Amino acid sequence: MKKLLLVYVFLIGVFLIYVYNYHLQASRIRTVNQEEQTLQGKIEETYVMVTFLSGIDYWKNCLKGFEDAAQALNVSVEYRGATQYDVNEQVTVLEQVIAKKPAGIAISAIDPNKLTGTINKAVEQGIPVVLFDSDALSSKAFSFLGTNNYNAGVTAAHKMAELLGKKGKVAVITLPNQLNHQQRTKGFIETIDKEYPEMEVVTVKDGKGDALASKQAALELLKQYPELSGIFVTEANGGVGVGEAVASFATAKKVKIISFDTDKRTLDMVKQGMIEATLAQGTWNMGYWSLQFLFHLHHRLTPSLPSGYPLLPAYMDTGITVVTKENVDSFYAK
Amino acid sequence: MKKLLLVYVFLIGVFLIYVYNYHLQASRIRTVNQEEQTLQGKIEETYVMVTFLSGIDYWKNCLKGFEDAAQALNVSVEYRGATQYDVNEQVTVLEQVIAKKPAGIAISAIDPNKLTGTINKAVEQGIPVVLFDSDALSSKAFSFLGTNNYNAGVTAAHKMAELLGKKGKVAVITLPNQLNHQQRTKGFIETIDKEYPEMEVVTVKDGKGDALASKQAALELLKQYPELSGIFVTEANGGVGVGEAVASFATAKKVKIISFDTDKRTLDMVKQGMIEATLAQGTWNMGYWSLQFLFHLHHRLTPSLPSGYPLLPAYMDTGITVVTKENVDSFYAK
Incomplete structure (x- = not known):
């Protein structure tokens, strides 16, 4: 009897250990498979976003997209940038970022030419780089993600x-x-000329990117x-100035204003009806897909061309949304 | 003694069941977390690619990209298409696909207008749709992924x-x-005119998309x-005809030919030196990023605009690669 019980203990124990081991192993196999097949990085894999005037609202939504993608892909991000509108400062910041050998860099170039050397240095060291919002056309960066400014002008014309x-x-x-403002202007004028025979663009004026000059x-x-x-008005400071000018100038009927971007003053004026509409750029898309592209480059998930150059889309148009009184509330930076 | 042994059996049993349960639960928690945070679908989630002339080589690489993305995202794909160059057949195929309520549809539209109604029907039923390669501009599809034909003409001009x-x-x-051929021609002519003062485009002829007429x-x-x-030559059939014409016509020095796309005959002619270069479209990108976009729509991974419209890039330029004798071997369909 005693022996029989010992045998029972032994058998039950062995059986349970077997079941436990089986499940443990099954879950290990699953984990390994997932690491191989899925879009999952490591948390110590760090991707850096580099901007200029790094404190302005405009970048918040870009960074939100960058962070959302990092969470989905299980990697880390850092935000860096020149605090001023200063190309030398941005070059210095980029040099510092490169020195830390991150898994990838998404940069908005303050100047289309002066950053090219430093961007190329990163690429030559094997660090994936994409440009977002503002391009450096002649650099070796792998892709550009930003607004199609001509199309933004077309959208403004229709509105x-x-x-x-x-x-x-x-x-x-x-x-x-x-260049980007020339393209916005061109898209606007060509669309009015082609599609609206009873409308006319009478003149184009220089607003100097400044509220007072634009007013x-x-x-x-x-x-x-x-x-x-x-x-x-193709940029936000000017839009505020023009809004003030129209408000101060007595006319039979209010001159309608379409502005650009979604800084707080512009949104306030849309809310008050001083500006009829403003164009919001697809900033979340810029950040989100920049990180996706960098992740694909870092993990070599795209096929390579015979030159060794990865097959990645050359350009992504991140889109434009028309902001009016009806939807303005959801565009305030959070 | 007998009772003591029973207690032992009971305790050992309970302990092992506890351990086993703990691990089972831990692995369940891990799975749930992964479903929430990562880009992982379910294998029964099916995305469909719809083309026309569905047997031609051109789509193979599109489908490869679509399948590669499906593997990375742990979802399934199906390939459907009109076998002929027939818009009614494509509408029928699309209707059949919609009836099966797939997780998403990527379609290359044979006709920019005649598919719009059926595409919109899918979108209205809540099925995400993106267009690739060939757009249907006025449809409610969420994005278009394809070649920027004007830029392809620019690339041809530089080459x-x-x-x-x-x-x-x-x-x-x-x-x-x-339209796409007009854009290729425009990009070519404008670039030659602007950037190469010692070059001239003397004429533009109609090749009717046919080898004989182009010859x-x-x-x-x-x-x-x-x-x-x-x-x-802005399309592949014409390129073959032009290659034959130039080969049969005795001139002091060989007239250089740049063609479009990478069907077998064109690649053979590049290999033989009858055609100097041809432009390969980013077909893998079209398929890969179409599935990524559809997955993001199906799982609502992008923020929505106030209109409820998901924030997705409006357009992705899938890029162009110049194919010459040096790299032609890697462009044959596998």
């Missing part, structure tokens, strides 16, 4: 036509020497063209 | 300039009524412009 019932004279206030330019416009119905 | 030492007269043979057009060109140095 302006909608606001004015497809009729009337309009003007543009822009930064005539900066002045708008006041001149309003005097010169008393029949003006709308103004498209 | 032509390189082949000709930035000097000489060139011509284009194209499909003048099809005829090329022969006419060669007679009319005896000093011609290069021809850019």
Whole structure:
């Protein structure tokens, strides 16, 4: 009897150990498989976002996208940037980032040429680099993710036509020497010319990227063209100035304003009806897909071209959303 | 003694069951966490790729990208398509796919307008749809992934300039009524005009997308412009015809040809030196990122706009690679 019981103990014990081991092993196999097949990095794998004027609201949503992707991919991120609008400072920051050999760098270039050398240095050291928001065309970075500025101008033209019932004279206030602003202006003018025969772009003025200069330019416009119905301002500081000019200038009917970006002052003016609409860039997309691209480069998940260059999309248009009184509340930075 | 042994059996049993349960639970927790945080679907989650002329080589690499993404994301894919170049057949196939309520559909539209109704029906039923390779601009699909045809023309112009030492007269043979071919032609001509003062585009001819008609057009060109140095053909059938024309026509020096796409005949001609270069589209990217976008839509991994519309990039330029004798071997369909 005693022996029989010992045998029972032994058998039950062996059986339970067997079951336990089986499950342990099964879960190990699953874990190994997942590491091989899935889009999962390591938490010590660090990707860095580099900006300029690093404290402004504009980058918050880019960083949110970058962080969301990092969480999904189980990796870490760092945020760095030049605090000033200073290309030398951004070069220094980028040098510091490179020295730490991160898993990848997403950078918005303050200057299309002056960062090229440092960006190429990173790529040559095997660090994946993508550009977002603001490109450095001649660099060796693998991809660019940002707004298609011509299309943004097209979107502004359609919205302006909608606001004015497809009729009337309009003007543009822009930064005539900066490529992205030239493209916004071109998309706007070509769309009005082609698709809205009863509308006309009467002039393009320089707002110098400054609220005061843009206010002045708008006041001149309003005097010169008393029949003006709308103004498209291609950047946010100017939009605020133009909003003030129109508010201070007595006209029979309010001149409609379309501005750009979603800083707090612009959104406030949309809320108050001083600006009819503003164009929000796809900043979350810029950050999210930048990290996805960097992760794919770091883990060599894309096939390579015969040159050894990874097959990655050359460009991603991160999209534009029209912000009006109806949806303005959800665009305030959180 | 007997009782004591029973107690032992009981205690050992309870202990082992406890250990076993603990591990089982730990692995369950891990699985749940992974489902929440990581980019992992379920194997019964099926995404469908829909094409036309579904048997041609061109789609193989698109499907490879689609399958690679499915493996990384742990989901399933299906390949469907109209066997003919027939819009009604593609509508029927799409209807059948929609009826099975897949997790997402990536479709290359044979016609920019006639599929719009059916695509919109899928979107309205809550099935994510993206377009790749060939767009349906006015549809409710969430994104388009494909070649930037204007930029492809720009690339062709730079390659032509390189082949000709930035000097000489060139011509284009194209499909003048099809938008993507118009864009390729425009990018080519504008780049030659702007950036290569010693080059000239003397004429643009209709090759009708056909080898014989393109051969005829090329022969006419060669007679009319005896000093011609290069021809850019915007599609593959034409490229083959032009290659034959140039080979059959005795000239002092060989007229250089740049063609489009990478079907077998074109690659063979590149290998033989009858065609100097051809442009490969980023087909793997189209498939891979289409599935990524659909997965993100299905799992609602992107933030939504106030309209409820998911924040997804509007457009992805899947890139162009120049294929020459040096790298042609790696472009044959596997």
